Amino acid sequence: MSNTIQHNTNKVITAEHLTKKFGHFTAVDDISFEVERGEIFGFLGANGAGKTTAMRMLCGLSIPTSGKGFVAGYDIGSQTELVKRNIGYMSQKFSLYDDLKVWENIELFGGIYGMNDAEIKVKTDELMKVLNFENERDKRVGSLPLGFKQKLAFSVSIFHSPQVVFLDEPTGGVDPITRRQFWELIYDATSKGITVFVTTHYMDEAEYCNRVSIMVDGKIEALDSPKNLKTQFNATSMEEVFQQLARKSTRKAD
C-alpha cells in the first residue's frame, strides 16, 4: 500500500485524543500516547478503568467516538482491515479452539493471516521446539493445562510475525513459574522487533515493562518508565504507585 499514512516509522502505536462513549458513559476519555517500535508498553488500571475498551479500539474491534489512532501506520478508524493484518491479539478469555489439536490451531491462525502450508509447517516445527511442545503437538488444546494454553495462545498470536501484539491480561490465573516463562516469551518477541502492548494486574509484571501507563476512570493519569514513576510518586514499588493513583477513582469497579 503506497498511499498509507506513515506517521512516524518509529512510532508503532499513536493515540490522539481517543474517546469512546457508550450512551452517557465515557469509557475512554481523551487519551493520547505513543508507543515505540520494539517496546514493551504496560497498560495498567483498575477493573473498569477503560483498558479493554481502549485496547479494542486500537485493534479495530471498536470504533472511537472521537479522536484518532494509528497502529502499524494505519488509521484505526478507516483502515481497520489493514490494522488487523499487522497485529496480533490475545484476549482475556482463552480463545483457541479446544476441539482442535495444537498443530491444527496453529495451522488455522497461520492460514487466516495468509501464510501458506509450507511456511506454516516450517514455523510450527520451530515453535514446537522452542516451547518444548513436541509431545503435545497432536493433543487437543482442551486437554492441556492452563499454563500451556496461555503460552500457546501467545505464540499463536505472534505466529504471523505482526508488528504489534496486544495482550489483554495474558497471565491471569497462571502460576509464577509459568508467568516467568511467559515473560521470557515476550522478551523473545521484542528481540524479533515485535512491539508488545500488555495490560496486567500484576505489579511485578509492570516492572518488566519499558514504559507503563496507568489509567484511572478512562483517563491516563501517569505514563513513564517504572523507575521514573517510582521517583515521581516517591514510592518504593509499582504497587505503591498504582495504589496512590487508583485511590483517586470515583468509578465503581465492575
Place this chain on the structure above:
Amino acid sequence: MIKYLLRKEFKQILRNPFLPKMIFIFPFMVLMVFPWAASYEIKSLNLCVIDNDHSTFSQQMIQKVISSNYFKLTDVSSNYNQALKSVEKNQSDMILEIPVDFEKNLSNGLGAKVMVSANAVNGMKGGIGMTYLVSIIADYNVGIIQKLLPGGAGDNSYSTIQTDTLYQFNPHLNYRVFMVPALLVMLLTMLCGFLPAIAIVFEKELGTMEQINVSPVPKTTFILAKLIPFWTIGFIVITIGFIIAWLVYGLIPAGHFYTIYFFAAIYILIVSGLGIVISNYASTLQQAMFIVFFFVLIFIMLSGLYTPIDSMPEWAKWVAAFNPLKYFMDVMRSVYLKGSNTLQMTKQLGALLSFAVVFNTWAVLSYRKKN
C-alpha cells in the same frame, strides 16, 4: 484462507461427540416416527350404545358401525345419563342412541331419528368421529331404503344420489404420502438454518469469535465457511430422506429429483440467511435457542404442515404468506404427488428467491465485526 476455515469447521463437526449422530438420527426419527404417529386417521374410537329398540334393525345398524373398524363397542347403557357418565370417565368417546320404535317407524316409512353425540374435548377427534359415524349411518339408511322397496318399482321418489369421489394425486388419501415431503422441508430448516445459527453464537460465547474478528478474515468468508458444511449436510440429509421415503413408504417423486434439488438449494440459502440474522442479534446460546424456538413454532404452525392454510382466518393467511416454509412445502408436495416442474411453480420460485435475497442482505448488513 477459506480452505483453513473449512478444514476447521469440518473437523469440529466430525469431532463433536453429539452432532454427527444427531445428523443421522434426526432424519430417521422424523421420517420413520412422525408420519405414523401424526395421523388424522382415527381408529378404534370408543363407542357407547343406548339401544332402546332392541330390534333386528337396530342390531344390524350397530353391527354395521362396529364392523367399520373405526369404532369399538365399549359400553352398552340403558339410558343417556349413564352413557354420559361413561364419557366422563373417558371410557367412551361417542354415544349412539337408538330410540324406541326405531324399526317400526322405519318400516312404516315414517323415518326414524338416532342421536349421535361426541366428546369434543379433543375437537379434532370428536369432529372426525362424528363424520365417520354419520356417514356409516347414512350408508345403512340407503341400504334400508333399498331393502324396504324391493326392485325400486319405478318409484323415483326414493332414488338416492350416488356420489363418486375421486381424490386426485393421492387416491387413497394416504396421510403419509402427504406428510413425508413436508417433513423433509422441516429437516432442511433445522439442519441448514438453525444449526449454523447456534454454531455461530456458540463461538461468540466461547470468545473465539473475538479472535476471528481481530484477524483479517472478511465476514463473508467466515460466514461462508460456517455455512458450507451445513449445506453439505443438508444435501446429504435430503438424499437420505429420499431413500427412506422410497424404502419405507414406497414414495418416489412423480416429478424430477433435480426440481427438488434446485428448489432445495434456494431454500437452504433462505434458512441459512435467517440463521445468520438470528446469530447476529443473539449474543448468548440461551437467546439464540429462544429465537429459534419462536421461529420454529410460527413456521410450523403456519406452514400448512398440519392444518391447511386455506382454512385459516384471513390474518393468519397473511402471516403465512411471509413463511418460506409454506412455499417450499408446496413445492415438495407438488413435485412428489403431482409431478410439477419448475415452470408450473414460478409463483413459489419467485417467493423463495425474494426470501433468499431479503434474508441474506439482512444477514450481511447486520453482521458486525466491530462496534
